[in-house]
Amino acid sequence: MSDGSFAIKNIMASLVSYDISADHAELREILFMLGYKDRIPGKECEFIYFPDTTLYHASKTSLQVHRELEVMCRQLRIDLKRCVVTAWEDWAASCGEPSEN
Numbered sequence: 001m002s003d004g005s006f007a008i009k010n011i012m013a014s015l016v017s018y019d020i021s022a023d024h025a026e027l028r029e030i031l032f033m034l035g036y037k038d039r040i041p042g043k044e045c046e047f048i049y050f051p052d053t054t055l056y057h058a059s060k061t062s063l064q065v066h067r068e069l070e071v072m073c074r075q076l077r078i079d080l081k082r083c084v085v086t087a088w089e090d091w092a093a094s095c096g097e098p099s100e101n
Contacts, residue, residue: 013088014065017054021079024053030072031055038098045095052099062087 016036020027028038036055039047050056057065062085073080 012061013056013058014060014062014085015050015054015056015088016065016069016083016085017051018069018083019053019081020073021081023076023078027072027076027078028055030076031069034068035059042093042095047095048093049096049098056088 028036032038034057036057038055039049040056042048060068065085066083069083069085070080072078
């Protein structure tokens with residue numbers, strides 16, 4: 001398609017949920033600088049807030065996010081205990097405020 005719509009359709013948002021050994025705040029700050037978000041605009045409320053170790057990226061594939069998280073953890077000497085990354089497509093959510101931890 002010459003109108004550019006093909007490139008737009010190939011942009012894929014991803015959601016990652018992870019558990020790490022330490023330095024949660026430091027890792028999150030770096031991921032925020034790389035464009036990750038801990039909330040997105042809601043369909044029925046202003047924002048959908050993700051759980052503490054779940055982040056969204058609007059334009060990276062699941063594989064890109066997984067590799068980036070592994071690299072960041074290795075550079076920070078953090079043990080990435082587990083993670084799952086999925087394409088963010090059709091979704092539903094409960095509105096609510098983030099917990100104060």
